[in-house]
Amino acid sequence: MTLDDDTCYRALAARDRRFDGLFFVGVRTTGIYCRPVCTARTPGRTSCRFFASAPLAEQAGFRPCLRCRPELAPGHAPVDSTRTVARVAATRIEAGALNDGGSLEDLAASLGLSSRQLRRAVRKELGVSPIELAQTNRLLLAKRLIGETPLPMTQVAFAAGFESVRRFNALFRSHYRLSPSELRRSTVSAGPKDALRLTLAYRPPYEWDALLSFLAARAIPGVECVVGSNYHRTVAVGERRGWLSVSPVADRPLLAVEMATSLVPALPSILVRLRNLFDLDARPDVIAGHLAQDLLLTPSIERSPGLRVPGAFDSFELALRAILGQQVSVRGASTLAGRFAERFGEPIETPIPGLRRIAPRAETLAAARTSTLAALGLPAARAESIRSLARKVACGEIDLEPGLAPTSTVERLMTLPGIGPWTAEYIAMRSLRWPDAFPSGDLGLLRASGAGSVKVLEQAAQRWRPWRSYAAMHLWESLKGSTRRTAERAMVASAQPRGLVALRVRHHPNARRD
Numbered sequence: 001m002t003l004d005d006d007t008c009y010r011a012l013a014a015r016d017r018r019f020d021g022l023f024f025v026g027v028r029t030t031g032i033y034c035r036p037v038c039t040a041r042t043p044g045r046t047s048c049r050f051f052a053s054a055p056l057a058e059q060a061g062f063r064p065c066l067r068c069r070p071e072l073a074p075g076h077a078p079v080d081s082t083r084t085v086a087r088v089a090a091t092r093i094e095a096g097a098l099n100d101g102g103s104l105e106d107l108a109a110s111l112g113l114s115s116r117q118l119r120r121a122v123r124k125e126l127g128v129s130p131i132e133l134a135q136t137n138r139l140l141l142a143k144r145l146i147g148e149t150p151l152p153m154t155q156v157a158f159a160a161g162f163e164s165v166r167r168f169n170a171l172f173r174s175h176y177r178l179s180p181s182e183l184r185r186s187t188v189s190a191g192p193k194d195a196l197r198l199t200l201a202y203r204p205p206y207e208w209d210a211l212l213s214f215l216a217a218r219a220i221p222g223v224e225c226v227v228g229s230n231y232h233r234t235v236a237v238g239e240r241r242g243w244l245s246v247s248p249v250a251d252r253p254l255l256a257v258e259m260a261t262s263l264v265p266a267l268p269s270i271l272v273r274l275r276n277l278f279d280l281d282a283r284p285d286v287i288a289g290h291l292a293q294d295l296l297l298t299p300s301i302e303r304s305p306g307l308r309v310p311g312a313f314d315s316f317e318l319a320l321r322a323i324l325g326q327q328v329s330v331r332g333a334s335t336l337a338g339r340f341a342e343r344f345g346e347p348i349e350t351p352i353p354g355l356r357r358i359a360p361r362a363e364t365l366a367a368a369r370t371s372t373l374a375a376l377g378l379p380a381a382r383a384e385s386i387r388s389l390a391r392k393v394a395c396g397e398i399d400l401e402p403g404l405a406p407t408s409t410v411e412r413l414m415t416l417p418g419i420g421p422w423t424a425e426y427i428a429m430r431s432l433r434w435p436d437a438f439p440s441g442d443l444g445l446l447r448a449s450g451a452g453s454v455k456v457l458e459q460a461a462q463r464w465r466p467w468r469s470y471a472a473m474h475l476w477e478s479l480k481g482s483t484r485r486t487a488e489r490a491m492v493a494s495a496q497p498r499g500l501v502a503l504r505v506r507h508h509p510n511a512r513r514d
């Protein structure tokens with residue numbers, strides 16, 4: 001992936017970890033080169049030189065930073081592979097990979113390493129062992145559950161990932177110098193016994209209505225739905241089944257999450273998935289500050305400050321939905337996705353009307369016949385594309401979870417039959433959480449941008465890097481505004497005498513371009 005100097009500087013100013021390892025910055029005034037995530041004060045633009053690799057920076061006379069240690073940056077050479085997967089392992093540990101019977105050996109194997117290599121890589125990258133990292137994550141989640149929920153301490157311990165209450169109490173005392181019961185707030189309300197409530201924070205502003213509208217249009221019938229300002233869906237994490245609902249908290253930068261208590265043991269994974277789905281870790285100030293420099297995007301940014309890029313609660317579910325969306329309308333793709341859920345999804349009972357199915361699993365679709373998939377209303381070629389992807393995901397050859405190198409995953413996706421640049425970039429944009437993904441072949445983006453061809457659009461999109469995914473969302477959002485303005489003009493025209501309308505068009509030939 002090629003990044004120009006201006007794009008690199010914007011990524012440096014944002015300190016976005018997703019760009020770590022893709023480039024290095026040399027600071028002329030100090031003679032030091034750093035990673036884009038370095039915590040040192042951001043240098044001025046004129047003081048920076050950007051390099052594709054650490055050797056190039058050193059060849060130019062720069063010495064490595066002792067704070068961010070460029071030698072630890074994830075890279076593309078084989079020697080750097082363990083560093084890359086160490087960061088991915090940290091994300092998966094946060095999501096509970098070592099909880100509920102998960103072992104370090106299994107986690108290492110899923111990343112192509114031995115447990116010894118993984119321990120060494122994580123310690124070198126983060127300064128702690130994988131077990132210590134998991135232990136800290138468990139304690140922090142337990143502390144949060146004690147303060148925000150009425151769960152009994154035994155349930156708190158197991159929900160946070162501890163295998164015994166005794167171990168939970170001992171670690172809590174040794175780290176926080178008080179017992180769990182001493183920390184519990186007396187203000188926690190009892191709440192319903194069949195549901196758990198938590199909150200998730202974000203950086204304002206947040207355009208909740210626009211994100212919810214996007215998800216509503218693409219919701220899979222039976223699996224997810226939007227009612228009012230609430231998002232609802234069914235959930236399957238491992239052997240756990242249940243439902244959840246998410247809604248905004250009035251006048252506070254929080255989302256309220258309510259979920260079935262049957263999902264409590266899978267809580268770490270669910271919280272990470274929700275942060276990805278609702279893009280809660282974005283920096284809207286930095287992103288908007290850059291994109292607003294383009295007059296094409298300025299109106300949408302002013303109308304929809306804090307517009308997010310919707311992620312994916314389930315990566316394979318999103319990839320399936322993306323393939324079903326090829327060459328059909330958004331509504332048509334949702335209809336097809338609903339048929340897949342009814343045919344291949346596991347049934348479930350929920351208190352939310354309409355939610356009755358778990359999204360189909362990759363293993364299920366991999367075992368199905370192509371003709372069976374096609375019978376749901378697909379061309380045979382597209383059914384085979386779904387089956388091929390399901391097989392690769394089921395056997396672990398393609399990993400659609402956030403954190404892995406997005407460019408290599410995009411390349412692997414495009415080797416599959418029926419998956420081209422649009423589908424692969426859309427999956428990278430939402431499943432892989434790559435902020436610079438850009439499905440340039442999308443007809444909506446071409447129409448909203450006014451570009452006459454994909455090539456022209458791709459050239460124009462260079463000025464939006466490294467936030468092209470957010471630019472795509474603003475372009476899609478601008479189509480809504482265009483539709484509304486067209487409807488408003490039609491209403492005004494219909495309320496006027498026919499002769500007057502004709503006179504206006506005659507005297508104002510450019511009126512239709514507004």
